[in-house]
Amino acid sequence: MRYQALLQVVGFWLLASSCAEAAAPISPPTGAVVRYGLCAQRDRVSYTQPQSTAGYATTGLLQLSETTTDVPLRKGVGFGFVWKANNLPARPVVTYRVEHPSITRPDGVTLDHFEEDLQEDSVNGSIETIDCYILSEDHELVPGQWTLSVFFRGSLLAKKIFRVYESKL
Template sequence: MLAAIDWNQVLAKAVTGGIIGVVAGTCVGLVWYLVPKSNENKQERAGATGRAGPPAKALPPLVLFFFIAAVTFVPFVVEKPLLNALRVRVSGDATAPTVTISDYGRYRVAGPDRTAPGGANAGESEYVLLEQTDQVPCRAGETWGIRIRGSVAPQDDRSHLVREEIHHPPIKHPDGSVRTTDAREFRTPPGAAFGSMNCWQFLKGHEHELVPGDWTWVVFVDGVEVARRTFKVWK
């Protein structure tokens, strides 16, 4: 029975109702506070001069018009961006992308090897899994990392920002700079499943990258961590 409930619609109605309540309550409270104050000030001034003040005027129709327009229009302006921000952060949200690490470990690259320092960037299909393990020898020629798969709900027609980070021990580069993190980002096609291969290759000629210790891959979707895997690089 619960599976038939569209919780996003429930969330949308709750957010809309909450916004209308806040806007309406604020406006009514402000009017409720200001009108008596204005009348009190007029009466005080009339008492000080000994003259009776004019009767309090009713709220002008134009003010009522803008009040009703604000209560009606504002929620529809802010509802969609607010919901988009909430969707990937609400636990159990049916439209949040589901990301899994489909495989990880040591790979063989069927295509051309990387020729520059940093993460490997060959085509995803060119990586062949040799061994699923989190233990990696610290030697030139090793390629290791993770492959992720992302799926989206049928009603999700949004594009998502995927960020992949590699946190590693300090690597001192030939130019003297030191890095502990490498990252890349990409956007998914709207409403489509996605996949990514994120590996590191130890290459000859780049021996400064041969640093043992914990190397951790972290994946984020729209700023929310969705996957993590740590490798032990040993000598």
């Protein structure tokens, strides 16, 4: 009798836990680029980022203007995208990755990419935000393919390739 009661309890527990999982499936994170193009930044604040091509990074208000993947190679020109993602935890740490042609900084360090992990805030598991790269320093003015990507725990959420070209101005 005790054995039968134990089996009923275990069976009920298994049934309840499988129903709970079926009711709330755990989905992998998904993401996409919403808009892209040239980007401007206002109210800029810098912080040290020794892994970046400039040696620092900036925060501030970002706004996309012209929709394009062709970027004129000029100091102060920015490019990037608005991206969104779903099925994330409340405070996910996302990895921003910038890949670019080989750049040698004034300190002699040569880079072809850099990454930065930043904690974001999600609302009900979702994020929609903007990420841009601003050509700020003379040594960053290198034409070629530049790729901006966003990852969560190694899974790609958003990616866009830009062609930075020598402009005649």
